[in-house]
Amino acid sequence: MHLLRGAVRTYAWGSRTAIAEFTGRPSPTAHPEAELWFGAHPGDPAMLKTDDGERSLIDALRDDPEGQLGAAVCARFGETLPFLVKVLAADEPLSLQAHPSAEQAAEGFERENKLQIPVSAPNRNYRDPSHKPELIVALDQFEALAGFRPVPRTIELMRALAVTDLDPFVHLLSGQPDAGGLRAVFTTWITAPQPDLDVLVPAVIDGAINYMRSGKSEFANEAKTVLELGERYPGDAGVLASLLLNRITLEPGEGIYLPAGNLHAYINGVGVEVMANSDNVLRGGLTPKHVDVPELLRVLDFTPAADVVVRSEVVEDGIESLYPTPAPEFAVSVLRIDGDRIGHEIDAPTRHDGPQILLCTEGSTVVHAKGGTVTLQKGSAAWVSADDGPIRLAATEPTTLFRSTVGI
The missing domain is CATH 2.60.120.10 (Jelly Rolls)
Structure with a gap:
């Protein structure tokens, strides 16, 4: 057993205070700190603090896989740690994204290898052959978008915004209030020409402004999210996509489990994130990074979900x-x-x-x-x-x- 020194990752959406204060370091930091990794990911392994100095956890696993992981884990997952632990601190929204299933990841990784796309290339979708289920648990109040909202509730939201340009999509969902209707609306928006988005996105933002001015509260969080995303990503289809997703506020200790195909975006907060040891992300907007729309549509699960919050269950004498x-x-x-x-x-x-x-x-x-x-x-x-x-x-x-x- 050894103490671990986690690897700090700096991204623009991170916080200059949260991770530093969590680890007892001076703040604010010179750069936004977004994630603190505790694991054996090749991109940033944690370091074991030993009597002989620091040593990479990856090296420890390589030198004694059965002693470190156990024979049963090695038999199931090979000589690598199958999970990665992070502390995540978001001061700004992350990209709209989803993760592939195990089968999709394996096929996509092989396909891009055959195309000779370098693993580090910015247009690479699959950087490894693994899926990436993940759980985020809030340490403070945590805001997120996750999973497609049940269609009747989405229709109520769109009508509350009173945006004439949304009427065709309200009619579409009213006639097809299921995963097929959600796929049709989302596909229309994410593939729309930029001139069309430059009309629809500002109209939806105006609708959100008017809703907030009206003093109504039922969809206040959804309207605020539209305004926040619209300010940072004007003309982005992800602003529209937020209308289709569950807008969630997690209290400390509550979590969200994100299986394959779940479209999501973290908005703000600090949490503990545990995931399969993979780096496969398919983005759908709210980012300057690579967005592969056909591949994203191939992996998305449009099944509506009413309750995506995960709560812990007490076991073993309450400990x-x-x-x-x-x-x-x-x-x-x-x-x-x-x-x-x-x-x-x-x-x-x-x-x-x-x-x-x-x-x-x-x-x-x-x-x-x-x-x-x-x-x-x-x-x-x-x-x-x-x-x-x-x-x-x-x-x-x-x-x-x-x-x-x-x-x-």
Whole structure:
């Protein structure tokens, strides 16, 4: 078991304060910090803090895959860690995007290899052959767009904006209130010529302005989102797409699970994100980066979803709360030490004999394992190899740990 030094990723949409303050560093930082990676992704592996200095987690896995990952994990996923843990801090909206299924990713990766598109090329869609299911759990209030809203509610929103230019799409959805109608509207918008978007997007923005001035509140969040996206990305079809998606406000501890084909965009907030160890993203707008419309349409799932919020379920004597997701690559839970458990050593529930990444988001605790002892404080993380488990915890104050393991 070793402490981990995460890799900070700087993107324009990140925060100059959130990740720095989370990890106890001075803020504001010189550049926006968007993500803090704790994992073994080749793009930015975390570093193990050992007695002999720092060492890449990737190197540790390569030198002793069964000891670090366990025989069962190696048999399922090979000699690589199948999940990646991030702290994400968004001060501005991320791109509108979706991720492929495992089959789509494998086919797309092979296809682009045959076309000899370099993996690092900006027009590359598939940088690896894996899918990328992910779970985001809010650490503070977190705003997002995720999944297509049920059609009747979308019709109500469009009518509330009172934009004449939206009438044809209201009629279309009224006649086909299902995934087919959503596909038809979204396809029309994302493939529209720019002159058409330069008319429709400003009209929708004006409708949002008028709605906010009216003092109505039912669709206030949706109208505000239109205004925010329209200001940053004028004339972008993604502004229109926001009308079709669930507008979600997560409270701390609530999450969103994003399976293949789920169109989404994070708007603002800080959260813990755990995903399959992949970098496959298909963008649909709200970005200057590569947008491949035909490929995006091929992978999108237009099935409406009314409730996409995931809440943890208490297991094991109330110490651990598990976020239920179907992803085989990862399982995410929260270990909370409070009340009469403070000041005592507590056995953490044993989920299986694979590796763990522990991330402290509140308080401080000593972690005991076969391979040694570390102290975790807010913003720090530890790698617990398969050989090191199980673990015991001893906290002197209320403490919260996010625990990421391989899915069962």
